[in-house]
Amino acid sequence: MAxxxxxxxxxxxxxxxxxxxxxWRPDLTRENGLPSPVYIANAGLGHNAGxxxxxxxxxxxxxxxxxxxxxxxxxxxxxxLGPGGLTAALAAARVSQGRFQGELGAxxxxxxxxxxxxxxxxxxxxxxxxxxxxxxxxLETLLLPLAAAQGPSGLILRGGSHVPGGPTSDxxxxxxxxxxxxxxxxxxxxxxxxxxxxxxxxxxxIHLQPAGRLEPLQAExxxxxxxxxxxxxxxxxxLHLAEQTLRGALERLExxxxxxxxxxxxxxxxxxxxxxxxxGDGRLRVGFTALGRRxxxxxxxxxxxxxxxxxxxxxxxxxxxxxxSRLLLALACAQGVSRLMVSHASRGLKAAxxxxxxxxxxxxxxxxxxxxxxxxxxVQGRDWGRAx
Numbered sequence: 001m002a003x004x005x006x007x008x009x010x011x012x013x014x015x016x017x018x019x020x021x022x023x024w025r026p027d028l029t030r031e032n033g034l035p036s037p038v039y040i041a042n043a044g045l046g047h048n049a050g051x052x053x054x055x056x057x058x059x060x061x062x063x064x065x066x067x068x069x070x071x072x073x074x075x076x077x078x079x080x081l082g083p084g085g086l087t088a089a090l091a092a093a094r095v096s097q098g099r100f101q102g103e104l105g106a107x108x109x110x111x112x113x114x115x116x117x118x119x120x121x122x123x124x125x126x127x128x129x130x131x132x133x134x135x136x137x138x139l140e141t142l143l144l145p146l147a148a149a150q151g152p153s154g155l156i157l158r159g160g161s162h163v164p165g166g167p168t169s170d171x172x173x174x175x176x177x178x179x180x181x182x183x184x185x186x187x188x189x190x191x192x193x194x195x196x197x198x199x200x201x202x203x204x205x206i207h208l209q210p211a212g213r214l215e216p217l218q219a220e221x222x223x224x225x226x227x228x229x230x231x232x233x234x235x236x237x238x239l240h241l242a243e244q245t246l247r248g249a250l251e252r253l254e255x256x257x258x259x260x261x262x263x264x265x266x267x268x269x270x271x272x273x274x275x276x277x278x279x280g281d282g283r284l285r286v287g288f289t290a291l292g293r294r295x296x297x298x299x300x301x302x303x304x305x306x307x308x309x310x311x312x313x314x315x316x317x318x319x320x321x322x323x324x325s326r327l328l329l330a331l332a333c334a335q336g337v338s339r340l341m342v343s344h345a346s347r348g349l350k351a352a353x354x355x356x357x358x359x360x361x362x363x364x365x366x367x368x369x370x371x372x373x374x375x376x377x378x379v380q381g382r383d384w385g386r387a388x
Contacts, residue, residue, distance in 0.1 A: 035061070035062055035063045035064075036063065037063065037064040037065065037066050038054065038057075038058070038063050038064070038065050038066065038358050038359055039066045039068075039358075040054055040065070040066070040067050040068070040354075040355060040358055041068050041069050042068075042069040042351075043067040043068060043069050043070050043355075044069050044070045044071025044073070044077070044079075045069070045071075045347055045348075045350075045351040046325065046346070046347050046348030046349070046350070046351030046352060047073060047165050047166065047348060048070065048071060048073070048084075048085055048137070049325070049348055049351035049352045049355055050067055050069070050070075050351065050354075050355050051067055051070065051085050051088060051089070051109075051141075052088070052137060052140050052141060053140075053328075053329055053352055053355040053356060054067060054111075054355050054358075054359075055088060055089060055092045055111060055141045056092075056140070056141055056142070056143070056144045056145050056329060057329070057355065057356065057359040057360075058092070058111055058112075058113045058359075059092055059095075059096055059098075059113045059116055059144075059145035060144060060145055060148060060333070060384060060385050061359055061360075061385050062113055063113075063359060064110070064111065064112045064113070065110070065111045065112075065113075066108070066109075066110050067108060067109050067110075067111075068107055068108040069107060069108075070082075070085060070106070070107055070108065070109065072084075072085070072105075073164075073165050074131060074132060074133050074160075074163070074164075074165060074197075079107055080104070080105035080106060080107055081102055081103070081104060081105060081106050081107075081109060082104070082131070082133060083104065083125060083126065083128050083129050083131035083133050084125050084131060084133025084134065084137045084138075084159065084165075085133075085137065086102065086103075086104055086128060087123055087124070087125045087127065087128065087133070087137075087138060087159075088137050088138050088141040089102060089109060089111055090123075091121070091123045091138050091141060091142060092111060092113070092141055092142070092145075093111070094121065094123075095116055095117060095119075095121060095142060095145065095146065096113045096114040096115060096116045096117070096145070097114035097115065097117070098111065098112055098113045098114040099111070099112045099114075100112075104128065104129070116145045116146065116148070116149045117149065118146060118149040118150065118151035118152060118153040118208075118210075119151070119153055119154075120153065120154040120155075120156075121142075121153070121154070121155055121156070122155070122156040122157075122158075123138050123155070123156075123157055123158070124157075124158040124159070125137070125138065125157070125158060125159030125160070125200070126158065126159060126200050126201075127158075130200070131159070131160075131200060132159065132160035132163045132195060132196070132197045132198050132199060132200035132201075133159050133160055133163075133165070133200070134159060134160045134161075134163050134165050134166030134167070135157040135158065135159035135160060135161060135166075135169075135195075135202060135203075135204055136166035136167050136172060137159075137165075137166055138155075138157050138159070139155065139157060139172070139204075139206060140326065142155065143180070143185070143187070143208070144185075144329055144330060144333055146208050147185055147186070147187070147208055147209075147210065147211040148210070148211070148333075148384050149210060150210060151210060152207070152208060152209050152210070153207075153208045154205070154206065154207050154208070155205070155206040155207075155208070156203065156204075156205055157203070157204050157205075157206070158195075158200075158201070158202065158203045159195060159200055159202060160195045160196070160197060160200045160202055161191060161193075161194045161195045161196075161202030161203075161204060162194055162195065162196050162197075162202070162233065162270075162272060162274040162291060163195070163196065163197040163200070163291075164197065164291065167289075167326065168274055168276065168289050168291075169191040169194065169202065169204060170191075170231045170233060170274065170276040170287075170289070171276055171278075171287045171289055172189055172204075173189050173190070173191065174229065174231060174276060174278050174285065174287060175276075175278050175285045175286060175287035175323065176323070176326055176327075177189045178280075178284075178285050179284055179285055179323070179327055180327070180330060182215075182217075182283060182284060183214050183215050183217065183327065183330050183331070183334065184211055184212070184213060184214040184215050184334070185208075185211050185214070185330060186208065186209035186210070186211055187206060187207065187208045187209070188206070188207050189204060189205075189206050190204065190205050190206075191203070191204050191267075192204060192205055193267065193268065193269040193270070194233060194235050194267045194269055194270050194272070194274075195269070195270055196235070196270045196271060196272030196274075196291075197272075197291075199270060199271075201269060201270060202269070202270065213334075213335055213383075214330055214331075214333050214334035214335065214381070214384075215334055215335075215336075216331065216334045216335065216336035216337055216338040216379070216381050217284075217327070217331055217334075217338040217339075217340060218338065218339055219283075219284060219318035219319060219338075219339070219340045219341065220318060220339050220340065220341045220376070221318060221341070222313075222316045222317065222318065222341075223279070223281055223284075223286060223312070223313060223317065223318050223319070224281050225258065225279035225280065225281060225313070226280060226281055226282050227260075227261075227279065227280045228253060228258050228259065228260035228261075228277070228278070228279045228280075229260055229261055229262070229263070229276075229277070229278050229279075229280075230246055230249045230250060230253075230260050230261070230262040230263065230275070230276070230277050230278075231262075231263050231265065231275070231276040231277075231278070232245050232246045232249075232262070232263070232264045232265065232273070232274075232275050233265045233267060233273065233274045233275075233276075234264065234265070234266055234267070234272075234273045235266070235267040235268065235269060235270045235271060235272060235273075236270060236271030236272070237271060237272070237273055237292075239264075239266065241273060241292075241298050242264045242266075242273060242298075243264065244298035244299065245273065245275055245298040245299070245301050245302055246262045246263075246264055246302075248298060248299040248301070248302030248303070249262070249275060249277060249301075249302035249305065249306055250262055251302075252302050252303060252306040252307075253277075253306055256306070256310045258310075260277070272291070272292055273291075273292035273298075273301070274289060274290070274291050274292065275289065275290045275291075275292075275301045275302065275304075275305050276288070276289050276305070277305040277306055277308075277309050279309060279313075284318075284319065286309075286312065286319065286320055286323055287323075288305045288306075288308040288309045288312070288320075289305065290302075290304040290305040290308075312343055315343045315344070315372075315373075315374050316341070316374050317341050317342050317343040317344075317374035318340055318341045318342070318374075319340055319341070319342050319343070320342070320343045321342050321343050321344050321345065321346035321348065321349040322346060322348060322349070324340055324342045324349060324377060325346070325348045325349040325351075325352040328349075328352045328353070328356060328364065328379065329352075329356065331379040331381065332356050332360060332363050332364065332379055332380075332381065332382055333381065333382060333383070333384050333385070334379075334381035334383070335381050335383045335387070336381050337378065337379065337380055337381065338377075338378070338379040338381065339376065339377070339378055339379075340376070340377040340378075340379075341374045341375070341376055341377070342374060342375060342376075342377050343374055344373075344374070344375070345366060345375060349366070350366070353366050360382050360385070360388060362380065363379060363380050363382060364377070364378070364379050364380075365377070365378040365379075
């Protein structure tokens with residue numbers, strides 16, 4: 001194979017995640033026999049939203065996907081497909097017997113889906129090279145396609161559980177999984193071991209049951225917290241650091257007239273500290289994370305997370321932009337119309353909207369954005385792509 005020739009991966013004919021390395025050949029009959037491809041430029045915006053949402057939409061719709069402008073954002077954004085994105089693409093090919101063309105560091109990639117097969121799968125985001133890429137990247141890639149399949153599935157994911165670039169394991173367990181469940185997804189999530197930057201090495205287990213109807217969401221009023229929680233994770237560090245972080249967060253909440261319950265979780269594996277401050281309104285949850293940095297005082301974590309929560313509460317929105325962006329694909333697969341008031345039009349939210357619109361035009365309408373004002377979001381549910 002010539003050095004300049006792109007690589008393609010075909011799942012299902014080899015062992016492990018990589019499958020079998022094959023040389024790429026144009027297949028005009030197959031290309032012409034499929035629905036028209038979807039092209040997404042600047043796919044790396046919003047922590048690779050074009051890849052993170054484009055792959056599951058390709059799996060759900062059967063439309064081939066062409067991405068450019070990919071980014072490896074571990075630890076800082078740099079052009080090219082990173083280990084996490086590559087693993088997500090290979091995972092999509094594995095569960096669907098699909099085809100993937102791309103390589104580490106490449107700015108573009110191509111993916112053609114097969115039919116998603118439920119089952120038990122394991123994916124290691126550091127399997128190609130050392131990496132602390134967030135394991136949530138693979139979870140978000142496979143969640144909706146496996147939920148639409150006709151059978152239960154299990155996932156073992158290895159990678160970064162508490163790293164920049166994606167929701168932490170605690171945010172998944174305490175916020176996003178309950179929110180997905182409220183929409184009708186049937187899953188549970190459990191962390192086996194934490195993984196911090198730069199070592200990674202975290203592990204989580206997810207169980208999925210087939211989902212039928214997904215419910216639309218009406219969340220247009222200001223978020224009214226009925227409960228507030230503080231979760232502190234510490235591994236490989238003195239316990240008193242976690243105690244200072246928890247005390248600082250609870251005291252900071254009291255300054256804003258909020259009371260919360262706290263929990264410290266000591267874990268084996270890795271070295272680091274993470275804080276999640278979450279709130280629930282009886283239906284949905286929101287959460288804000290601060291990751292410990294070397295030399296930083298524990299109280300600084302508390303200030304960062306609590307002030308972000310209270311800033312959101314002052315916005316008058318029903319959901320933070322980041323949470324809305326991660327619920328958006330499930331709402332697009334629901335039956336009926338969802339209406340939300342979100343905190344602001346973040347880069348990640350806009351990238352998520354553009355990706356869904358590339359597959360299912362007319363699905364998402366984002367209201368006019370004004371500085372320091374919440375804005376409306378309308379999602380026309382497509383019933384897993386059947387109502388187009």
